[in-house]
Amino acid sequence: MKVEEKLALNKYAPATQAHITVNKGLCADCDLRPCVYGCPADCFILKEDHVSFSYEGCLECGSCRIICPKGALQWAYPQGGFGICLQYG
Amino acid sequence: MEIIVLVKEVLDPDLPPSKFSVDTKNNRVIPPEGIPPVISPYDAVAIEAALRIKEEAGGRITVVSLGNPSAEAVVRKALAMGADAGIVVSDPSFDLEDSYLAAHILTQTIRKIGKYDLILCGRQAVDWDRGVTGPIMAEYLAVPVATLARAIKVSDRSVRVERVLADGHETLEMDLPAIITVSNEFGQARIPSAWGVIKAVKEEIPVWSAKDIGAEDAQNKDNPGEGRLRRLYIPSYERKCEFLTGERPEELAAALVKKIYSRETASP
Amino acid sequence: MTEKFDAIVVGGGPAGCASACVMAKSGLNVLLFERGQYAGAKNMWGGAFFGPQLKELFPNFREEAPVERFVTRHTFSFLTKKGSTTLDFKPAFSGPPSDNGFIVMRAKFDKWLAKKVEQAGAIVVTSMLVDDLLLDGGRVTGVRIGKEEFSSDAVILAEGVNGILAQKAGLCSGVSADNMKQGVKEVIALPKQTIEDRFNVNGSEGAAMEFVGSCTRGVPGGGFLYTNKESLSVGIVVELGALVKNRLKASDLLEEFKEYPDVARLIRGGKTVEYSAHLIPTGGLKMMPKLFSAGVLVAGDAAALVLGTGLILEGANFAMASGVAAAETVITAKKKNDFSETALRDYERLLREGFVLRDMHTFKETPRLLKNTRIYDLYPEVVFEVLENILENDGKPRTKAYKIAGKVIKTRVGFARLLSDLWAMRKMT
Incomplete structure (x- = not known):
């Protein structure tokens, strides 16, 4: 089962504003790209020469905030009431 | 300005399809355990409209929800947004799936409340999407109605409404009291402030039963012919991919036309 | 206001x-x-x-x-690519299960x-x-x-x-990825009866299962499986720093974990209904x-x-x-x-x-010792090999168990290294 198929099973209250922002300039300088491995929701996907990012499927674990070596990531929780809503947990 | 807003609790429209199922025997949706219902999003816009009218013209907003006792939560949310009072109308004898009945019960509720200038509701509830309760109530209460409002401007004894049309909009003017159903084009419903929530937590929300509003006979009321729910099911979609073969484009096009009109691909 | x-x-x-x-x-x-x-x-x-x-x-x-179920059975498994070794702890209860361990x-x-x-x-x-x-x-x-x-x-x-x-x-x-573990989990729906049959539990009884070994591919951590009323919680917990250093993804490890026979048999026929992830601060006192x-x-x-x-x-x-x-x-x-x-x-x-700070002090060296990757790749294999050699009957005259164990340890680990690991581990658990 693919991660995106799993995410489709979850309930999200979609936020209109991104709670994670990436500084593309700093991000482009990174060759380690730990976010691609550290994100359990595949929010960071390696495209040929850059990392493509989306926040909609975020599980709000906070891993990317810790492992970004470039400080390219601005991470906050989504606005109250938005984002992942677990039914089981 | 006395404003009454009608709100309905519905299954959270953000739920992925996998989270709920249908009891086909009883034609009912089985709500997912643990995920609370929400205020129907159009009704939230109706509350927003009421709040903006109040901010401009002053007045008092009463929120009414017909449904299960759990509807208290959506009424409380409306109070948190800024409404002044809330009422839940609930009785085990009510058949909540019948729009005429719902309109009748709500009309009785309005009569008990007494004074009103404006009744607002969402253009439709997002569960059944019928959008008829407001207009039926207008008939029962013998007041004018405007549906699909995208802008509302009240003056002393009348109201001017911009209605959404398929190809633009039209402007109507009605005498008050009146009923308006509000469309999403009106604007975004505000998010309750934290102080609003704290204030709402302490509010008393009465629950009115059939007896309280004189609707004990509701079930026996004639249903003037609204459609009845026959079968409730989750549609299944199947996708198939097939490559047609042929030498020339003309041949392929002919094969494609044939395929499209064949029984296999025609929709049932 | x-x-x-x-x-x-x-x-x-x-x-x-x-x-x-x-x-x-x-x-x-x-x-x-x-x-x-x-x-x-x-x-x-x-x-x-x-x-x-x-x-x-x-x-x-x-x-x-x-409460989903009370824990009446707790298993600890060493997983390897070749097979597994499990310790299955089931106290014989009379009366209702203890409420010191319960699944929610x-x-x-x-x-x-x-x-x-x-x-x-x-x-x-x-x-x-x-x-x-x-x-x-x-x-x-x-x-x-x-x-x-x-x-x-x-x-x-x-x-x-x-x-x-x-x-x-x-x-x-601020925290370091080396002090954090990432947990990913799927909730897999299964009928109540199926769960009780497969896990050998009744009524409100439940099983908690922990797995260490090849399922994390050498990254400190492990897998887990818990029985809920009508579903299973199946997941992987891995140290975030080591995970990204090894260019592995927890979501991939979870998919692999689900394919181990020990796990696949238990979740067979189930339907995934939720996927979630979280961080766990595992640095102990030092990151407090x-x-x-x-x-x-x-x-x-x-x-x-x-x-x-x-x-x-x-x-x-x-x-x-x-x-x-x-x-x-x-x-x-x-x-x-x-x-x-x-x-x-x-x-x-x-x-x-x-108990909070006392326990944190008692186990203050544990987070460091748990970073020894031999716990996750080498030792599960050694245990498995020793038992495999002891239990195997190849028709030849048998060797005593301790000799087999000695031989496997000598070739796979080395006595000095085992002793030093054991010496370190005495501080651990």
């Missing part, structure tokens, strides 16, 4: 709810903020709560709380906890993310949400593992932030109060106990009307007197 609260609690998890409950019961005017649509909406874990903390707070929890799902359980907080008299406000702390000359005096301000004598930060506010308040300087400062106390995951003994990870009981200790500290401070840093020092004293 100018209403002032005695205490504001940030976060509606076990730490926050326990503290709000205790304070409200003692008559304090308490406000709790939770950022989820409901308490529990953002919370997940492996599955089981070990310890008497819940019973102390809610003596009737057995009847009231949404956090979205349901935390919602119940928050209900208890409301019943105790506190105000619970959901869907509210606290943006900042209010500061007055280094003293925390309340919180800010957007443009709204809320003042209180004390703020208890039970905001969870990411500790954003604790960092803003300067209580914590400053626990309090004037007007503010930190509890639960935000204070890194999680104990990893190598066998299991415990957090929720530490969270609750720390929440209670923080609450008691605030209650005393309120009596003296002194919320200075010195007055709140009681918090640390209570944690030391109880």
Whole structure:
């Protein structure tokens, strides 16, 4: 089962504003790209020469905030009431 | 300005399809355990409209929800947004799936409340999407109605409404009291402030039963012919991919036309 | 509005709810903020709560709380590509299962906890993310949400593992990926009867299963499987730093884990209904932030109060106990009307007197020792090979078990290395 198929099973209250922002300039300088491995929701996907990012499927674990070596990531929780809503947990 | 807003609790429209199922025997949706219902999003816009009218013209907003006792939560949310009072109308004898009945019960509720200038509701509830309760109530209460409002401007004894049309909009003017159903084009419903929530937590929300509003006979009321729910099911979609073969484009096009009109691909 | 609260609690998890409950019961005017649509909406874990903390707070929890199953069977498995070795612990019970170990799902359980907080008299406000702390000359005096301000004598930060506010308040300087484990989990629905048949449990009995070995491909961590009423919680917990260093993804490891025969057999025919992830602070004492400062106390995951003994990870009981200790500290401070840093020092004293900081001290070397990757790749294989050689009958004359073990250890590990690992591990569990 693919991660995106799993995410489709979850309930999200979609936020209109991104709670994670990436500084593309700093991000482009990174060759380690730990976010691609550290994100359990595949929010960071390696495209040929850059990392493509989306926040909609975020599980709000906070891993990317810790492992970004470039400080390219601005991470906050989504606005109250938005984002992942677990039914089981 | 006395404003009454009608709100309905519905299954959270953000739920992925996998989270709920249908009891086909009883034609009912089985709500997912643990995920609370929400205020129907159009009704939230109706509350927003009421709040903006109040901010401009002053007045008092009463929120009414017909449904299960759990509807208290959506009424409380409306109070948190800024409404002044809330009422839940609930009785085990009510058949909540019948729009005429719902309109009748709500009309009785309005009569008990007494004074009103404006009744607002969402253009439709997002569960059944019928959008008829407001207009039926207008008939029962013998007041004018405007549906699909995208802008509302009240003056002393009348109201001017911009209605959404398929190809633009039209402007109507009605005498008050009146009923308006509000469309999403009106604007975004505000998010309750934290102080609003704290204030709402302490509010008393009465629950009115059939007896309280004189609707004990509701079930026996004639249903003037609204459609009845026959079968409730989750549609299944199947996708198939097939490559047609042929030498020339003309041949392929002919094969494609044939395929499209064949029984296999025609929709049932 | 100018209403002032005695205490504001940030976060509606076990730490926050326990503290709000205790304070409200003692008559304090308490406000709790939770950022989820409901308490529990953002919370997940492996599955089981070990310890008497819940019973102390809610003596009737057995009847009231949404407990999935009580743990009556606990297994520990070494997984290798060739097979597995399992220790299966099943105390023979007479009467109802012990309530020291029970399995709950956090979205349901935390919602119940928050209900208890409301019943105790506190105000619970959901869907509210606290943006900042209010500061007055280094003293925390309340919180800010957007443009709204809320003042209180004390703020208890039970905001969870990411500790954003604790960092803003300067209580914590940031965390390293080496001190964090990432947990990913699937909830897999299965009929109740199927679960009871497959796991050899009845009624409210349940199984907790831990796996160590090749399932994490050498990354410190392990797999787990817990039985809920009508579903299984299946997941992987891995050290975040090592995970990304090895260019592995937890989501891939979880898929592999589900394919191990030991696991595949148990989840067969199940339907995944939810996928979630969370961080776990596993750095122990060394990553613990400053626990309090004037007007503010930190509890639960935000204070890194999680104990990893190598066998299991415990957090929720530490969270609750720390929440209670923080609450008691605030209650005393309120009596003296002194919320200075010195007055709140009681918090640390209570944690030391109880089990929370004592356990953290007892196991303070464990996080470092658990980084020995031989635990995850080499030793499970050695155990398996020794047993394989002992149990195998190849028609040739047999060798004594200790000789077999000696030979495998000599070729695979080396005695010196085994001894030094064992010597180190004596400090561990």
